[in-house]
Amino acid sequence: MLDPKLLRDDLASTAQRLAARGYTLDVDTLATLETRRKVLQASTQELQNERNVRSKSIGKAKASGEDIAPLLAKVGTLGEELDAAKAELSTLLAQIDTICAGIPNLPHESVPAGEDENDNVEISRFMTPPEFAFEPKDHVDVSAGLANGLDFETASKLTGSRFVVMHSHIAAMHRALAQFMLDTHTRQHGYAEVYVPYLVNHDSLFGTGQLPKFGADLFHTQPATEEGQSLSLIPTAEVPLTNIVRDSIVDEAQLPLKMTAHTPCFRSEAGSYGRDTRGLIRQHQFDKVELVQIVKPEDSFAALEELTGHAEAILQALVLPYRKMVLCVGDMGFGACKTYDLEVWLPGQQAYREISSCSNMQDFQARRMQARYRAKGAKKPDLVHTLNGSGLAVGRTLVAVLENYQQADGSVAVPEVLQPYMNGLTVIPANA
RNA sequence: GGAGAGGUGGGUGAGUGGCUGAAACCAGUUCCCUGCUAAGGAACCGUACGUUAAUUCGUACCGAGGGUUCGAAUCCCUCCCUCUCCGCCA
Numbered sequence: 001m002l003d004p005k006l007l008r009d010d011l012a013s014t015a016q017r018l019a020a021r022g023y024t025l026d027v028d029t030l031a032t033l034e035t036r037r038k039v040l041q042a043s044t045q046e047l048q049n050e051r052n053v054r055s056k057s058i059g060k061a062k063a064s065g066e067d068i069a070p071l072l073a074k075v076g077t078l079g080e081e082l083d084a085a086k087a088e089l090s091t092l093l094a095q096i097d098t099i100c101a102g103i104p105n106l107p108h109e110s111v112p113a114g115e116d117e118n119d120n121v122e123i124s125r126f127m128t129p130p131e132f133a134f135e136p137k138d139h140v141d142v143s144a145g146l147a148n149g150l151d152f153e154t155a156s157k158l159t160g161s162r163f164v165v166m167h168s169h170i171a172a173m174h175r176a177l178a179q180f181m182l183d184t185h186t187r188q189h190g191y192a193e194v195y196v197p198y199l200v201n202h203d204s205l206f207g208t209g210q211l212p213k214f215g216a217d218l219f220h221t222q223p224a225t226e227e228g229q230s231l232s233l234i235p236t237a238e239v240p241l242t243n244i245v246r247d248s249i250v251d252e253a254q255l256p257l258k259m260t261a262h263t264p265c266f267r268s269e270a271g272s273y274g275r276d277t278r279g280l281i282r283q284h285q286f287d288k289v290e291l292v293q294i295v296k297p298e299d300s301f302a303a304l305e306e307l308t309g310h311a312e313a314i315l316q317a318l319v320l321p322y323r324k325m326v327l328c329v330g331d332m333g334f335g336a337c338k339t340y341d342l343e344v345w346l347p348g349q350q351a352y353r354e355i356s357s358c359s360n361m362q363d364f365q366a367r368r369m370q371a372r373y374r375a376k377g378a379k380k381p382d383l384v385h386t387l388n389g390s391g392l393a394v395g396r397t398l399v400a401v402l403e404n405y406q407q408a409d410g411s412v413a414v415p416e417v418l419q420p421y422m423n424g425l426t427v428i429p430a431n432a
Numbered sequence: 433g434g435a436g437a438g439g440u441g442g443g444u445g446a447g448u449g450g451c452u453g454a455a456a457c458c459a460g461u462u463c464c465c466u467g468c469u470a471a472g473g474a475a476c477c478g479u480a481c482g483u484u485a486a487u488u489c490g491u492a493c494c495g496a497g498g499g500u501u502c503g504a505a506u507c508c509c510u511c512c513c514u515c516u517c518c519g520c521c522a
Contacts, residue, residue: 055501059451
């Protein structure tokens, strides 16, 4: 949610900034509603004031034993007028809320212009893509060369397409990756490990911005139209982690709050059919180790650099080639003000593919969640800034390891940092 | 799942129809006093929106949403959540 003051006082320039990221703000409608709101709110409050004053006088009269009948008569139609005004005002407010809830965040000045992923700008690279002495396979074929690995056929029997069953060393490596990531973030990067629910309510989804606009991307336990009790599977641990501070005022001394969690993520991915249908890249269920920071406003951009660095540290420790991109305005997510994507090199695809996305949401989510902190000496609590990033997507990291660590004989070397997590295993042998 | 008890400001916790935006205590802020420390005293101290020269005034908010009433934290209904006991269960 944007600061309502921006929409009242700087409507035109705000609309212009939104247009840069491809969002058309209906300025005229909003301005009209806003003007009407102001008038209506003032007149409603006036009516309420009148009612309060008169009711009070009735109370006093009654207490002193006077006849209250004439006073009651005087109140007369006030109630009806007030009800009508209240009804109109609440409809109006609901209309304004609906519009405001659907407005994306404003991009930071440093974010490059552009329409889609083709306009993202490369910031840096780690390693150069390795040369293979043989034709590198993609992860599906690499796995197929092992004794037992990724099993899409069984998953589709159990559930459907875009799910996977993992066996044996691959399942163990998947687990090892998550463990390694968690350990690194908690022991070296200062994050507190958190275990969170995988089902969340609508308030949480509204808080981080998945609702009301992106409900179709989620799995719901009940029809989404049903009011109130419907729970949804988390599309990312960002939702439960960030909402921990929803509706609360955090002590300044507690900031920055740095939290990490390993969870499965569930996405119905409505818009992506036909893309990445092969392999693990785009699944309805995947694991991710998420990083979330709750910080003071003045620290959020430094925190974005730091958090992105924490995700990079994982790739570096795994010795996987990657590049760091800054997303252009058109490719950023709904609530983001600035986003870095980390793209890992996949020899099987001869391409860099997204493996982490790190964003500074500024106060966009905090305003939706009413997540605030009280600065020492300040009279009013202030909205916190929230950040999140993948550190990393576990399934895609597994893909990257399988493809980058494949060997000529069909076996897969185990990255050094994972070996302690895999009982000292150094190589996943090829199928004999 | 069954029975009961509750949800009030940053925290604890009074308040059963009008003088309660809400006692008291704790925390916090400012000041006073005592040579440090400790203790003591006084004042201030919720959020949002509108309004104002102004912390001026107004409105709303006592889990959420409805209802009754001239008037609701207080009465009624629905929902959510917490606690205790029982049942079931990894």
